[in-house]
């Protein structure tokens with residue numbers, strides 16, 4: 001099976017329970033969710049949609065990942081689960097590689113994963129089956145009351161699994177957002193964790209020449225992106 005690959009690069013996992021570990025990223029193209037602050041603008045912003053997206057065979061992707069010798073492979077996007085990921089995870093596992101997934105949970109997950117990070121989005125609610133399969137959650141805190149709203153929405157799915165609270169990247173220096181996360185973690189403890197996208201501070205992904213050029217954050221919902 002062939003996949004539309006936006007970029008593939010070796011870096012380290014900058015978020016969540018596996019923070020700081022060597023990881024090979026496979027970023028697939030496309031996402032129908034259209035979050036206005038998505039930092040993967042190449043998948044949705046009209047000015048950053050690439051002219052060509054390479055379609056690469058599962059075995060060729062797995063060979064490239066294997067050559068990098070990472071601790072695990074992260075399949076991300078865009079929204080990777082709009083594709084059938086079974087052939088890709090099968091090819092990666094054949095080479096002894098662990099497979100991690102980053103998803104909004106809004107689409108059926110096809111494939112065998114060792115770790116699933118689910119970051120739900122208001123624009124497209126996560127499926128119950130995806131919520132059950134997730135190993136950790138990542139909530140994007142864009143307003144001071146974002147965490148409370150998400151906790152109410154997730155309901156019974158708030159259990160022992162880590163729930164990482166990340167400031168929406170363009171608001172990472174807004175003290176009201178950072179304070180809201182800090183107070184929530186102080187008041188509630190486990191399973192809530194204050195987090196951020198540490199790899200961006202290191203510019204770690206950019207050190208691999210195969211990573212895509214960074215694109216600006218934020219869209220204009222009035223214009224439909």
Ligand code: SF4
Nearest residue numbers: 031033034035038078
């Ligand atoms: S679901 Fe993820 S990839 Fe899709 S637009 Fe939102 S943040 Fe971007």
